[in-house]
Amino acid sequence: MQAGHLAIGDLGRQTDTKVETIRYYERIGLLSAPARTPGNYRAYTAEHLNRLSFIRRARDLGFSLDQIRALLDLSDERERSCDAIDTIAKQHLAEVDRKISDLQALRRELNHMITQCDCGTVADCRIIEALSP
Amino acid sequence: MQAGHLAIGDLGRQTDTKVETIRYYERIGLLSAPARTPGNYRAYTAEHLNRLSFIRRARDLGFSLDQIRALLDLSDERERSCDAIDTIAKQHLAEVDRKISDLQALRRELNHMITQCDCGTVADCRIIEALSP
């Protein structure tokens, strides 16, 4: 590998991404295909490292690959207003809020079910009862 | 369809389940295969209705199909202790708790990012900045 270029494994280590995942991102067009060495190895640049870091950070924050694709496209138009970006982020926040409250409702039900159970036999298990029609 | 038997569409309506989903549950062995009419239609009994209701209720509470399979198996051994059931439910509760706190952490980060953004141009968007390396 030439100086200034990274092998796929290096890129993976630096971004905490599995090699297969990087190839997957390339296949679906999220990460551009890098140049190849004479031995047909992918040779990544610092630019790729930046993009992939961005992608991984956004994934960690729960953005979908489609949302990330949009964010990446938008982030290249430096002079545009960032309203669209704000919109994506706010939509995502709303989704997260919804998921949290769904899970909290579910948690209450589960917890109620569990605290009812005296742990005798299955025949009088309140958990099974709660699930049965 | 004979009296006391349900067609797949009826079963679906009564349990709020898509017909394809019911066939899927049969394929993966979660719901037993019903008898067939002379015309090769599935003919479900009240027993199937009970099982499917159980499955759907458990799904609504976020149990995985594997967990539900275990719950169904256990719920048939009426005389056994219900410890194992309790364990599955508690494991699931712990998972839900973990998901909630992950989402809450994520929510804080997202919210912070969004409140920083003045909505000028992309070039000085705090959201993009927060995601960039």
Add this chain to the structure above:
DNA sequence: CCTTGACCCTGTAGTTGCTACAGGGTGCAT
């Protein structure tokens, strides 16, 4: 010079829990 081992390549299939067809058959009412 040769071998070993770590790395890389492509291509395909599996995961979870469904959902959506395509291309046909059944059953009942008009």
Add this chain to the structure above:
DNA sequence: ATGCACCCTGTAGCAACTACAGGGTCAAGG
């Protein structure tokens, strides 16, 4: 007899990876 709602099988698609199989490449050590 014909229209229509319903049923059948089988296959492929979704998200976002993950896990092989079956090979090729490259640098270091003997």
